[in-house]
Amino acid sequence: MRVKDAILYTREKLSQILKKDQAEWETLLIISHLLKIKPLDVYLFYEKEVDESKLNAIINKRLKKAPLAYILKEAYFWGRKFFVEEGVLIPRQETELIIEVAKARIKKKNLKILELGIGSGVIGITLLLELNTKILFGIDISEKAIEISKKNARFYKVESRCYFVKGDWFKPLAEKKVFDLVVTNPPYIPLEEWKYLEEEVRCFEPKEALVGGEDGLYFHKITIKNAWKFLKKDGFLIFEMGYNQAKSVKELLKVNNWQFEVFKDLLGYERVVIAWQKSM
Secondary structure, three states: OEHHHHHHHHHHHHOOOOOHHHHHHHHHHHHHHHHOOOHHHHHHOOOOEOOHHHHHHHHHHHHOOOOHHHHHOEEEEOOEEEEOOOOOOOOOHHHHHHHHHHHHHOOOOOEEEEEEOOOOOHHHHHHHHHOOEEEEEEEEOOHHHHHHHHHHHHHOOOHHHEEEEEOOOOOOOOOOOOEEEEEEOOOOEOHHHHHHOOHHHHOOOOHHHOEOOOOOOHHHHHHHHHHHHHEEEEEEEEEEOOOOOHHHHHHHHHHOOEEEEEEEOOOOOEEEEEEEEOOO
């Protein structure tokens, strides 16, 4: 099947379960994966042949609601391709706001970064590639997350600057002010909301990477209360939160002596916070 026919065929199939714009994007992801090219380069290869059996195998899995990232074992973040597998959270577009905020606000050189809940490593590794970063220290309770993060670090040739440790949030660390940035996209979905999530999220993605306790703020509370113990005097804390959690998070920040700024995502929700201690 030629690419131009494969585009029409795949888009039509995916439209059974996806909105038009999402079906179009996933069509490009699938075909680019099969051709081993970048998604937007697909349009340059209209006459190239696509393996029809492999194409149908991917489509059939996707129609059963398996997430495309897990089918292809890859996902894009900040324009780069990263390895992902079942057992680690799939990167979301709104999380790229963390990178935007870090690039806009942090000008210091030779950064030492701590990422809590490293997942597939997309945030920390992107910061290594985009900022003047010396060291990334990533912590995750999942062995699979550590494995995939190491794989992505090797792919982007930054493994010599990465240290990934299995552990529960701050617990593997001594309380020393050695980091310039603490960053995290913590689990923040309230437990009660888990059962209402879309099927492809609820049935495939790791619950422990999504649910943040009864109110969704379990990890925010730990991070906001303790991050200052690991930050240098002029260090920053950057994290993501749920679309309806800004009010509660702001109160936590005030109680714990943080100054902060909040940034909205493309849908207008207050999504990412950058914070620093008032005494700095």
